[in-house]
Amino acid sequence: MCTRGARVLQEPPAGPPRSRVPRISAPMRLTRLLFVTLRDDPADAEVRSHALMARTGFLQKVAAGIYVYGPMLWRTLRKIEQIVREEHDRAGCQELLMPALQPRELWEESGRWDRYVNDGILFHLQDRKGAELCLGPTHEEVITTFVKRQLQSYKQLPLTLYQIQTKFRDEIRPRFGLMRGREFIMKDAYSFDATPAGMKESYQAMRAVYTRVFTRCGLRFTAVEADPGAIGGSGSEEFMVDADTGEDAIAVCRETGYAANVEKATGVIPPPPAAPPQRPMHKEPTPGARSCEDLQRMFPDLPIARMLKTVLYRVLWRDREGVVAVMCRGDRALNEVKLANFLDALKVELADEKLVRASTGAEPGFAGPIGLGAGVRLVADRSVEGVHGFLCGGNETDTHYLDVWFGRDLPQPETADFGQVQAGDLAPGGQGALEITRGIEVGHIFQLGTKYSEAMECRFVDEQGRTQPAWMGCYGIGISRVAAAAIEQNHDEAGMIWPLPIAPYSVLIVQMKAGDAAQDDLAAELHEALEGEGVDVLWDDRPKVSPGAKFKDADLIGIPLRIVVGRDASQRQVEWKPRRGGSTAIVDAEEAVARVRAALAEISGRPLEVRA
RNA sequence: CGGGGCGUGGCUCAGCUUGGCUAGAGCGCUGCGUUCGGGACGCAGAGGUCGAAGGUUCAAAUCCUUUCGCCCCGACCA
Numbered sequence: 001m002c003t004r005g006a007r008v009l010q011e012p013p014a015g016p017p018r019s020r021v022p023r024i025s026a027p028m029r030l031t032r033l034l035f036v037t038l039r040d041d042p043a044d045a046e047v048r049s050h051a052l053m054a055r056t057g058f059l060q061k062v063a064a065g066i067y068v069y070g071p072m073l074w075r076t077l078r079k080i081e082q083i084v085r086e087e088h089d090r091a092g093c094q095e096l097l098m099p100a101l102q103p104r105e106l107w108e109e110s111g112r113w114d115r116y117v118n119d120g121i122l123f124h125l126q127d128r129k130g131a132e133l134c135l136g137p138t139h140e141e142v143i144t145t146f147v148k149r150q151l152q153s154y155k156q157l158p159l160t161l162y163q164i165q166t167k168f169r170d171e172i173r174p175r176f177g178l179m180r181g182r183e184f185i186m187k188d189a190y191s192f193d194a195t196p197a198g199m200k201e202s203y204q205a206m207r208a209v210y211t212r213v214f215t216r217c218g219l220r221f222t223a224v225e226a227d228p229g230a231i232g233g234s235g236s237e238e239f240m241v242d243a244d245t246g247e248d249a250i251a252v253c254r255e256t257g258y259a260a261n262v263e264k265a266t267g268v269i270p271p272p273p274a275a276p277p278q279r280p281m282h283k284e285p286t287p288g289a290r291s292c293e294d295l296q297r298m299f300p301d302l303p304i305a306r307m308l309k310t311v312l313y314r315v316l317w318r319d320r321e322g323v324v325a326v327m328c329r330g331d332r333a334l335n336e337v338k339l340a341n342f343l344d345a346l347k348v349e350l351a352d353e354k355l356v357r358a359s360t361g362a363e364p365g366f367a368g369p370i371g372l373g374a375g376v377r378l379v380a381d382r383s384v385e386g387v388h389g390f391l392c393g394g395n396e397t398d399t400h401y402l403d404v405w406f407g408r409d410l411p412q413p414e415t416a417d418f419g420q421v422q423a424g425d426l427a428p429g430g431q432g433a434l435e436i437t438r439g440i441e442v443g444h445i446f447q448l449g450t451k452y453s454e455a456m457e458c459r460f461v462d463e464q465g466r467t468q469p470a471w472m473g474c475y476g477i478g479i480s481r482v483a484a485a486a487i488e489q490n491h492d493e494a495g496m497i498w499p500l501p502i503a504p505y506s507v508l509i510v511q512m513k514a515g516d517a518a519q520d521d522l523a524a525e526l527h528e529a530l531e532g533e534g535v536d537v538l539w540d541d542r543p544k545v546s547p548g549a550k551f552k553d554a555d556l557i558g559i560p561l562r563i564v565v566g567r568d569a570s571q572r573q574v575e576w577k578p579r580r581g582g583s584t585a586i587v588d589a590e591e592a593v594a595r596v597r598a599a600l601a602e603i604s605g606r607p608l609e610v611r612a
Numbered sequence: 613c614g615g616g617g618c619g620u621g622g623c624u625c626a627g628c629u630u631g632g633c634u635a636g637a638g639c640g641c642u643g644c645g646u647u648c649g650g651g652a653c654g655c656a657g658a659g660g661u662c663g664a665a666g667g668u669u670c671a672a673a674u675c676c677u678u679u680c681g682c683c684c685c686g687a688c689c690a
Contacts, residue, residue: 036622036640037651038622038623038624038639038640039623039624039638039639039640039651040623040624040625040638040639041623041624042623042624043618043623043624043625043682043683044618044682044683044684046683046684055623061682063681063682064681064682064683119688119689120613120688121688121689137690138690140690169689169690171688171689172613172687172688172689173684173685173686173687173688173689175683175684180689188690228690236690347688349687350687444690446690474690476690510649512648512649513648513649544648545648545651546647546648546649546650546651546652547648547649547650547651548648548649548650548651548652549650549651549652550649550650550651551649551650551651552650552651553651555650564649566649567649575649
């Protein structure tokens, strides 16, 4: 097999293990690693984290949304996992490992098989007997089964179990490299309690774990209120890594500390303009005016907040579908997640033109509350409250009504909050303005309640001798997504900038000229010294690579601490250059080692600020 | 699933509209030499079923059909 002769692995350092701190050891000379960098971004990389990882061999695509995690990335992923493990174990959680393959029967029990298959996100297959299996996208069914076969008494509760495992979801559109893959690494945890109050306590404990985990990873993040979505349950929060390229928009208020995913966010919206003098409702021809912008041109004196739009939705429930018309102030936008929740629907989607014509008798753009087709349910966003003498669609092509009053011309429809918050709205309570920022969801925690424990009969006997379903919570961290988010948040023109706690290596020794005796000796000495202290150190010992290329590569892979061994090596002088910040200093070799020690001591000794 | 785009050495791409020399460039890679603190230079090389199948033609990377894969927008998304 070995046509090129066996390569001897780098011999392990002599003597006993030098550190009790768990550390990821591997060959640390660049000449011993498979290390290739590309000058150009790959054509299919859309975001920086993906492009940079693909250019450096961190990540290689095998199929859409399916990747090889290269050795460098794997080191980072293991460090993230390590932090996750330590914080979960410290909080009293137990690690286990569940199967990736799961039988259909379990998913029938919870009632999720059809839904997940119809949504198309479940990878499923048949074994040779024809039995159906899926590759687990999540593990509520398995964990609930695992626990129920052992759970008998309240004395066994509370209990939190977790695993770190590859998850499979046939995402309709995988994208952005590690950010949204079809196969990805996730930590999922599940708590079991005897009471709702216990569930909330477990949830709060896990919230603290998450805060510690992301803080220790060196990330800037925000915990936000979230919509629990299809998984169900009463309360949930997402942990968002702050990044402009994030897929999620979040509403935050610096003053009050309020933070919520815009899917869920609510606030106090600017009041509508004062009521105009009463005039009778009348029809007005509005040829071609399909949008509020068109109408503003036609009626320049009418404030947009006195135009009420009526938006038609096709709504799907489990057993039926229907059409719902939703009214909303002209200067506001609707929030389909809130709407679906209010209607208890599986899904809402904008009605197509055909459905609009059938429901209103008019071309799209002229829908209104008066004279809607039979069977169309009418509701209104709370932004319509207090709007008087408004304009609305006439349900007749090229026609709108003007000077319409709720109560006089038609009853005000059932009104609730279906609105999307906007920058400048006040936080709930009316203090402090909301800003809209973006984030990458790296963690999500849920209070599940008894949804799965009831469906799957995960019960125990309480103190009074009664049989009760367990109160559950579930908690996820996208391990591989954390790595991508770290780079989305921390990079510059030249490349990645890893936060020290999760960097593949903590220190990079860049040797300018391999073969120069003084440099060879000093670089080796530094490498030995750092290695001996248990520091993850990488040594760029490549010969025949120009200094420029070495610096470019160093910037690209973003090892946070850098020591350059160059022309002053014979004087034991090296250049100290952190990846971020750019300030460099000429120091002697001992000082460089001391600075590494200090930087590492700072992250391990830094008190964890707990952000609410 | 709807709309759009792309598949040509390891990477980024040209060539295709209007079929025709031996299929090109830059980067990367190998060897030799000169360089050596921000992707150096010279010389000599290696490396390609032009995504796949079928068809049209004297002749197909190029035209036609089918198919597979990938990317973007949307819908979707514990």
